[in-house]
Amino acid sequence: IVMSAGGCDEEITFFLYQKLMTTAERTALEEKIHGKEGENEQIRLQMIPLRQLWRRTTDSKAMIASGLYRELDRDRRLPRIP
Numbered sequence: 001i002v003m004s005a006g007g008c009d010e011e012i013t014f015f016l017y018q019k020l021m022t023t024a025e026r027t028a029l030e031e032k033i034h035g036k037e038g039e040n041e042q043i044r045l046q047m048i049p050l051r052q053l054w055r056r057t058t059d060s061k062a063m064i065a066s067g068l069y070r071e072l073d074r075d076r077r078l079p080r081i082p
Helices: 023-031 050-056 060-074
Strands: none
Touching: 050 060
């Protein structure tokens, strides 16, 4: 995806990774503090339903990815998790 038509040549490539997880696996990821320890980062992962993402973020890349996913899913062009 080209982020700004004509204004710059910056592109962003989106990747999709799907994985079925148990509730215990999701809870463990949310409770863990992520980030580089030496840089004093304390990043907490918060999982939310994809359909709520547009209400919970102002990040344009996340909103583009959400819309792209929704349209590809609607057109049945996404791989299914076995």
